[in-house]
Amino acid sequence: MTTREEIKARIEQDGIEFLLAQFVDLNGTAKVKMVPASELDACIDSGAGFAGAALWGLGQGPHDHDMLARVDLDSYTPLPWKPNTARLAGNLFVDDQPHPYCARTNLVRVLDAARASGYVFNIGMEPEHFLVTRNEDGSIAPWDPGGVDHLEKPCYDFRSMAPAMDYLQELTSSLNSLGWGVYQTDHEDGNGQYEVNFDYQDALTTADRITFFKMATSQIAAQYGAIATHMPKPFADRTGSGLHVHFHVADAETGGNLFLDESDERGLGLSQFAYHFLGGVLAHAPALVAVTCPTVNCYKR
Template identity: 35%
Template sequence: MIINTKEDVLKATEELNVKFIRLQFTDIQGGVKDVEIPVTQIQKALDTGISFDGSSVEGFVRIDESDMVLRPDVRSFAILPLNSKKGIVARMICDVYMPDGTPFEGDPRYVLKKVMKEAHEMGYTFNVGPELEFFLFEKDENGNSTTKPHDYGRYFEFAPTDLAEDIRRDIVLTLTDLDFDIEASHHEVAFGQHEIDFKYGDALTTADNVVTFKYVTRAIAKINGLHATFMPKPIFGENGSGMHVNLSLSKDGNNAFYDPDGKMELSDIAFHFIGGLLKHVNGITAISNPLVNSYKRLVPGYEAPVYIAWSGANRSSLIRIPSARKKSTRVELRSPDPSCNPYLTFAALLAAGLDGIKNKIDPADLYTEENIFELTACGRDDRGIETLPGTLLEASNHLEKDELLRNALGEHLHNNLLRYAKAEWDDYRIQVHDWEIKRYLNAV
């Protein structure tokens, strides 16, 4: 059923006998929030929106200016396959507004739409294809989550070693019911680790889909007595979970990164977009890798790229260009992880790429086809290859200094992201961890 208007929503709720509507949005950390309304309130929601207390949402507003309004995007209307016995439930993803009708500048969805509008004014549509990895863990006898993997399969393994084949199929079927175009599903490298890929789309639709994907995956895991986590590095010594993102621009219906006569069959637009990403990636990392735990994944030796360079098919580079060309020409950034807020991450990536295009930033000096993991520190220095920030604090310091990202995010979000990152780091810094107890308690 195609939904494009308010009338389409009203017709769908009646024909499908919908009883409740979940109005969803995200906080600055990417956490999904929702307000459930009975279907009797759907006309009000569509006409004027539904009010809520914004002061109770992390990073939104202060208590003295708490009134905010959710306005649903009718195109996001979908029936949730995981319905309760109380009646059919639909959901709509919402934009957040102030009571005077102006968009809330701290709404992550608004920030992405703002940067996409800038790209549109330059003639571009920004497309994103994410690859989300996640772990399935057992629960203990009390129903609490553990870090015991559900299976002990490895990359591309299948049953009986891969115990999650049917669970992944349930996730895929549920996502398909929600109009996802699933491209692949498989076991990943680590014990209990999996990946499901869906087709690329414009950045806003894709960000909405990332949020929905995580919700569905957790829900299906719960039904099967398991816990699904998108934590970047839950197990020491095993590969962490990433969210590689495939990026491209289209213009007049054509892939703007493809040039059959260009070097590597890439256009100048593609080279400059890469240049912008490399210039701003240190600050972007605070957004695309927002947890203290994110930096336990971003270390050499576990397939996570940490070296600021780009290449063709070389997977040791931060950015690589997959071999497909023509309509499939794209740039793959390999550092983001699935704990990020997809709206803010895509907005930051697009802003950086557009900066590269506007200022014709040349990334040629950072091109390599060598396996960077095998280079010595001196070898990397000779080639001018630096590393990504090693901690959330270091990344947030780069974000604080990046004026382009400050302008793209807006003061409100930029300041709140920094506040959260530094508070998270301080809380981590003062903890006494098990590693310290084991190492020092009897040694000093």
């Protein structure tokens, strides 16, 4: 666990002047307060204050006390596009108690329970997104400055991807400067649609990185005259975007892969534990959908 002294040293070394105390709402949208780096101690001990009634789905009204986002020092992430600023993800507290509507707090609770049972939950995600522009009438169109991204099946097409290479390379280099291990990017099935793949980590780290990834794409894309959207289905007549999830459960003591069994009679290399895990996903799919697909647009994909 990173100490405050270590973070203070990194803040000085990195030339950080401002911090973004960040949490997510129930739609996974990043919400932040910007504070001077000199206020780090207050962000750790008390938290950055937010009026929950000003946001959807946080379970608060105008009469409720403020939510306080207490930052997790392990989530320290400098903004490559804003070198004097760093993001710190936080957990929400109200009246010194964990806020039950905080998505990150609930994830930490579940991961702690899993570890207490001897499991470490690792996640890899494949975020897809579109680059779009806005027309004069308010509608959107695929970002296509070269006028070449119009194939019916543009997946992996060099000519279709070429105009976006500067954006994708800057995004890749920015994330790799943070140690993410981006190992491939490509043009996806839809015109103006791209995917970026990076190394898997424990579930909390990956969740924090996905939030930061959406922040990064929005700001870097704007430098190229594009709007980055992670909507599941921005266009009715084009392929939608997904966030493919790869699950890995390890033994908390040995780090061994609990899903692997080369003697699997079905020939799939899966252990009984893995089959039970898959059965649980299927059994709880209706409840999972409420979390993973929280908007109407999800069901248009």
